[in-house]
Amino acid sequence: MSGFLNWLGGLPPLAQIPIVVIAFGAVVALLLFFVDIAPRKGTLYTVIRLAFCVLVPVVVVLFFGSFLWAAAVAAVLGGVLFLLDYRSKKGVGYLVQLVGFLAPAFLLLLIGLILPSINTTIAAFMSASGKNFVGLNNFIWLFTQPSAIRTVINTIIWVLLVPSLSTAFGLAYAVFIDKSRGEKYFKILVFMPMAISFVGASIIWRFIYAYREAGATQIGLLNQIVVWFGGTPVQWLQNEPWNTLFLIVVLIWVQTGFAMVVLSAAIKGVPTEQIEAAELDGTNGWQRFTNVIVPGIRSSLVVVVTTISIASLKVFDIVRTMTAGNNGTSVIANEMYTQFKNFENGRSAAFAVILFILVLPIVIYNARQIKKQREIR
Helix, strand or coil: CHHHHHHHHCCCHHHHHHHHHHHHHHHHHHHHHHHHHCCCCCHHHHHHHHHHHHHHHHHHHHHHCCHHHHHHHHHHHHHHHHHHCCCCCCCCCHHHHHHHHHHHHHHHHHHHHHHHHHHHHHHCCECCCCCCECCCHHHHHHCCCHHHHHHHHHHHHHHHHHHHHHHHHHHHHHHHHCCCCCHHHHHHHHHHHHHCCHHHHHHHHHHHCCCCCCCCCCCCHHHHHHHHCCCCCCCCCCCCCHHHHHHHHHHHHHHHHHHHHHHHHHHHCCCHHHHHHHHHCCCCHHHHHHHHHHHHCHHHHHHHHHHHHHHHHCCCHHHHHHCCCCCCCCCHHHHHHHHHHCCCHHHHHHHHHHHHHHHHHHHHHHHHHHHHHHHHC
16 A cells, blocks of 8 residues: 555656546445445346455455455455345345444544543553553642642633533523524624634734733733723733633633524524413513523533533643643643653643543533433434
């Protein structure tokens, strides 16, 4: 395969294009074979399957130069095609369609999530070089160093404040502008930050928080307002512990639009008859909101809170771009990267394991809520 790629890279760009297109067509043809041709009955299709079992190992030998890989591929392919002869009770081709749709997702999860998670967990109990087993030393260091403890506390503060405030602001905004004139324009204004990357949002807010000494021309919006009112410029991103709160504002600004859009759609899905019935019963606006609207959008509230909570746990870009974790603003994801950059692989993996443990309950809770909704339906 490496020889083929080297050969392809040595060709002129115009010659590479048709070869890549042909390769893409071959992959599509392979998928069509498994989805459409392989499950069919008849002598012709049996011959095609047998030819396929022969040709694929030959191609593997030509490209990889390994008879062991060719034998493994032939065994797997033969087993798959053999299973195709046992038609599923749910219809011809159901089995191959099931395998065809699930296999890519399973392989991506295996390669991109399961195996790295196992390797990271093992690395958390190893030394910085990854050669010596050190037991719980990395975790002991994590919970005995003041800076590491501060990092965990900062992450917890992010998780407590960002989901609650973003959801509250998004819900309030969705309720107040529902069915109002210019509703779509108001929604666009709040949702626009979602179209900006976290790095872009961080750069914008870094200019807002920018500091220059007293007497100099202020380029930061907040300090310019402070100067207009006769105050002294403030180093917003250096004063602990308030600098962490100023960073949290950025993620709230971004996630409020997401909460607003989801909850606004959920509010429109609440039956009008229920709201009108509550109104006829003499309830005021707050009572209709708490007793009719909130129960009607509970599932959407759970989705919004859990999604923003996971984003808050994994926050990295904002902290890295604005402060690089200095002045007591670091979070677990940023510290994980910092330790890795300093060649402390064991400590970096320990931070990753702690982050995984913190995310896991939220994911489990969200999965249980989805299961309950399915049972109700």
